[in-house]
Amino acid sequence: MTYCVGMKLDRGLVFMSDTRTNAGVDNISVFKKMHSWEVPGERVITLMSAGNLATTQAVVSILEERTKAQSERNPSLLEAPSMFQVARMVAKVLKDVIAEHEQAGQQAAAFGATLILGGQIDGTAPRLFLIYPEGNFIEAGDDTPFFQIGETKYGRPILVRAYRPEMSFAEAVKLLMVSFDSTVKANLTVGLPFDVQFYEEGSLTLGYQSRIEADDADFQRISSGWGEALTAALDSLPDIEL
Amino acid sequence: MTYCVGMKLDRGLVFMSDTRTNAGVDNISVFKKMHSWEVPGERVITLMSAGNLATTQAVVSILEERTKAQSERNPSLLEAPSMFQVARMVAKVLKDVIAEHEQAGQQAAAFGATLILGGQIDGTAPRLFLIYPEGNFIEAGDDTPFFQIGETKYGRPILVRAYRPEMSFAEAVKLLMVSFDSTVKANLTVGLPFDVQFYEEGSLTLGYQSRIEADDADFQRISSGWGEALTAALDSLPDIEL
Numbered sequence: 001m002t003y004c005v006g007m008k009l010d011r012g013l014v015f016m017s018d019t020r021t022n023a024g025v026d027n028i029s030v031f032k033k034m035h036s037w038e039v040p041g042e043r044v045i046t047l048m049s050a051g052n053l054a055t056t057q058a059v060v061s062i063l064e065e066r067t068k069a070q071s072e073r074n075p076s077l078l079e080a081p082s083m084f085q086v087a088r089m090v091a092k093v094l095k096d097v098i099a100e101h102e103q104a105g106q107q108a109a110a111f112g113a114t115l116i117l118g119g120q121i122d123g124t125a126p127r128l129f130l131i132y133p134e135g136n137f138i139e140a141g142d143d144t145p146f147f148q149i150g151e152t153k154y155g156r157p158i159l160v161r162a163y164r165p166e167m168s169f170a171e172a173v174k175l176l177m178v179s180f181d182s183t184v185k186a187n188l189t190v191g192l193p194f195d196v197q198f199y200e201e202g203s204l205t206l207g208y209q210s211r212i213e214a215d216d217a218d219f220q221r222i223s224s225g226w227g228e229a230l231t232a233a234l235d236s237l238p239d240i241e242l
Numbered sequence: 243m244t245y246c247v248g249m250k251l252d253r254g255l256v257f258m259s260d261t262r263t264n265a266g267v268d269n270i271s272v273f274k275k276m277h278s279w280e281v282p283g284e285r286v287i288t289l290m291s292a293g294n295l296a297t298t299q300a301v302v303s304i305l306e307e308r309t310k311a312q313s314e315r316n317p318s319l320l321e322a323p324s325m326f327q328v329a330r331m332v333a334k335v336l337k338d339v340i341a342e343h344e345q346a347g348q349q350a351a352a353f354g355a356t357l358i359l360g361g362q363i364d365g366t367a368p369r370l371f372l373i374y375p376e377g378n379f380i381e382a383g384d385d386t387p388f389f390q391i392g393e394t395k396y397g398r399p400i401l402v403r404a405y406r407p408e409m410s411f412a413e414a415v416k417l418l419m420v421s422f423d424s425t426v427k428a429n430l431t432v433g434l435p436f437d438v439q440f441y442e443e444g445s446l447t448l449g450y451q452s453r454i455e456a457d458d459a460d461f462q463r464i465s466s467g468w469g470e471a472l473t474a475a476l477d478s479l480p481d482i483e484l
Contacts, residue, residue, distance in 0.1 A: 162476050175476060210484075221480050237416060242411065
């Protein structure tokens with residue numbers, strides 16, 4: 001499994017992804033699920049993936065090659081005129097990679113993947129998309145300002161309740177750490193380390209990037225403090241009359 | 243879908259279930275998913291169900307008939323010598339009902355159901371079981387003192403973090419209301435009203451029973467207060483150094 005969250009804030013975009021991949025529960029590995037491209041001063045694009053690892057790696061490799069080989073550079077992520085066009089391009093590559101295996105007579109579901117794509121191109125606002133294996137996609141708005149992919153359920157209630165668009169990046173990471181901690185505690189196929197990245201609106205350059213290891217002091221404090229904080233939150237609610 | 247939780251406390255057992263059933267998202271109904279039997283002073287048995295409604299109603303009806311018709315009273319829930327034997331009996335009925343449809347050439351999964359069974363028989367301790375559609379079952383212990391069935395994921399993190407065996411019944415209901423509220427907010431096929439029941443260890447009589455309607459004042463306060471309480475809990479955690 002996987003757990004990734006992409007979030008729109010007033011200040012920009014935040015991305016967090018776990019790094020565990022598994023084929024069964026007895027074959028686990030660490031792979032980065034967050035990939036970025038930038039042309040400083042012009043565009044920043046970040047992609048996170050959940051699903052079949054061969055599919056998501058193929059998608060990233062195809063996109064990557066197109067940004068490098070001049071002859072294949074059209075269409076390239078680095079030349080698309082808008083984030084919407086970037087999303088269409090990424091979605092088409094995803095759909096094509098999955099279709100390739102479908103044609104080989106295999107079940108499509110097994111090769112499926114879902115992506116979160118976010119970024120900004122000079123002259124337009126930052127945008128955040130959720131791309132489905134079918135090759136279509138939706139965009140985050142004010143009503144639904146974040147997307148989750150992979151094992152989304154355990155970590156969702158805290159996001160729904162505590163997300164505020166005016167959060168600072170540090171507050172957003174604290175919130176995401178709690179959401180990821182709840183997920184890690186419940187599903188063995190989501191695991192540390194986590195990758196985290198901020199994109200500050202208008203900067204048009206890759207922002208803060210970090211890897212949160214299992215022994216990260218902040219994460220340890222959040223994880224161990226959350227049980228107590230939740231119990232206190234519960235106690236703070238009015239008592240029930242029976 | 244459905245959401246039910248059965249919980250072992252030092253003081254006894256707590257049960258909570260939602261009442262929404264659905265065939266698709268455009269065909270929803272209210273059905274009670276909690277059923278109890280008692281012989282005051284001798285035994286109390288409570289059963290909650292998730293899964294195919296025809297299956298779970300058939301199971302309850304068969305168990306119910308056996309407690310009434312003298313000729314079919316053996317084996318009856320009211321005569322089994324232990325909660326373990328009650329669990330075996332219920333599990334066998336469940337398996338048989340599912341098998342009946344399987345033999346008719348239908349897919350078994352569509353008729354599946356999972357049950358939570360709890361209660362006490364005079365001279366033995368209260369016990370709590372989770373019964374699978376295959377007809378086998380597991381029992382709650384100190385390490386895993388509660389069971390969830392149905393849409394279990396959204397409401398799980400708060401249970402894992404805030405459950406304490408020494409909770410009062412009122413505290414347990416508050417905890418369960420938060421867990422159910424998180425689930426209702428995320429899955430349309432789990433809905434109010436909720437049924438709640440306590441069994442006080444050693445009482446050998448049905449305890450507090452209540453239905454929590456959507457306009458229940460306690461539930462409203464918990465539901466609306468929880469967002470604020472969670473945000474405060476998050477703020478109480480140490481800030482992160484970026």
